[in-house]
Amino acid sequence: MIVHRLLRGRIPVRRYSQEMFAFRRGDIRPETVIACMPAIAICLAAGIWFGSPDFGLVAASGAFSVGFGAFQRFTAVRAAPMILAMVGMSVAAWVGSFSGSYMPLMLLFAAVFGALCGGANAAGPGAWWITLQWAIAFFVADAFPSDMMGALGRAALIFSGGLLQILVVTIVWALAGKSSIIREHDGTERWQDLFAVMGRRLTGHSDTLRIAIATAILAVVTTLMTKTADIPNGYWIPVTALIILKPQSDKTIERVVFRICGTVAGAGIATLIAALLRPDESLLAVLVVVLAGLAYSMQRSGYAAFVATVTACVAFLVSLAGLPEIEVVEHRITATVIGGLLALVTAICVDAWARRSRGSAEPPPASEG
Template identity: 25%
Template sequence: VATVLPLIAWVAGIPDAMVPLGVGALFVGISESNIHPEHRGRIMLWATAWLTALSALGFLVAESAVLVVIASVLVAAATGWAGVAGPRPTLIGVLSLVLFTITVGLPESVELEVSFVAMVGLGGLVQTALFAVTNVARRNRGGPAPEREPTTVWFRVTHPGAQRPTFIRHAVSMGVAIGIATAISQFVDVPHQYWIPMTVAWIFKSDQNATVVRVVERMVGTLLAIGFAFLWGVFVPAPDVALFAAVAVGAYLLLAFLTSNYSIATFGVTTFVLALFAIAGDLYEETVIFRLEATLGAGLIVVVVVFMMKIWGRRI
């Protein structure tokens, strides 16, 4: 779905719809991974709602650099707080934050209009509808559905209890890191404003020790994807149809390896994003040096913030 929808938009001559349709479909598809079919539809609808809402917020503030920074800090802090409540809110929060950073930092090749927000929601709804059609077969193979957790996500988010310091630390860490990354992107002349904040959002985890490991894995996956895209763009100039193959491969790698190998998953999502933007007219081989530097810079921001928060945590 994450490949077919952008392909349909391309054939229909609507290039600006390719990115939101593809990202909306892919992220909603990720949100339902490793869940019993009985609960997937509900999770996918929630994911679609949050992705659309944060994309809409990005659309509303995108014209003002100051508002973008303020909104980015608040969104990052909120998703950071929710990220301690469990694996599912963590995943949906990260995906929503990533989409927000993409929305407010789109390259010039993609116009940010209200239709962008609508296409994000449409991509998510199509993915959910396709799941609903195939859900009968999945339900028969999936065995009895497990009982829902006794406490809802909303209850865990609003009643952190003994975990309150962890909630606060991660919310503050995310807000600071995304705030720094977004300020750099908004107030320094960079070719792709979404890249540094998006990378920070992908890297950060509530487990700070795991964050350091993820920085390394993210660096490896991203650098390999950038190198692959550069070599392809320079030495094997590919028509748009061939780039759709890269979109499909990237989406598959992200879905298949998200929980088992973060380097490969990162390679997949980076390839997916680069290929989609390339089809939309963004020549990635012309900004390869910036992407390399920005990726390393994002990793440095995360490591410094994690280190400073550990010092702060020892003092309180």
């Protein structure tokens, strides 16, 4: 009954079909898109040149993720999202890699990163995006457990790729005459405002506290699932679940539909390109850079279109580690469906929890006479 009430009337098919793959040319920032591509190319080229494409892949993934921060806003510093993402991702990758062999420690950190990601929704889209990158870095690194030195090496590669991305982008911004300080932005004005918002909303029976607890539980459950079931590329399940889950259940439903459709479309694109071109390492690197540029361009267009380009880009990026493209896209689709459904179930539970809390908080009716 709860599922029926939530879904009834909340899937506007016509609007979804119009917005899913919409392309908004006016929302593209050409100079920033172009600026974000060289760092990825340099990381991949260096890895291939030195005979270590796996190292280039990890550094490029750091550059790729940090590059999206160039389109985010958090505080008045233009580069703040990129800097915070780079530092947090490096720490998260180190923690995830060395805790990957210790289940209790791994689950503890999964809960922490999940709660951070859920609670950051209250502080605006910039804060949520930053903490999401930390969580993604943790879950990906968790799938590749290592000793302390190996974990530090992975963190260093991500830091190097992210730092290179920041340097290139800020140089381009300076050449384009863009100030490092901005006035109009999403998120909070000052750090003090961020802590004040989080302090007010992470108390009592607030919606923010509920979604933080829910995302922590979701992160733990999906981590347990991927470790016990031995799902290939299973780290995409908790990553997908955290990306999709939103405080509003109808937004979660929309993101589930859009993400599954976009993932399937991106998988089809990657499969078709792989079948036609049969790419070697060098061509894979070129495809990753081109698709990364498309992903940067599409992030303000239809969400499914954006997901399709990211899926195709990630498929070729992971293929540099030697995994066939067909297997990569199959694993990606499976993880997206599982993660999306788990996020939807979590959103339904949070909705029911919120309604019950509001109902119990209502004062009893005054007695007559």
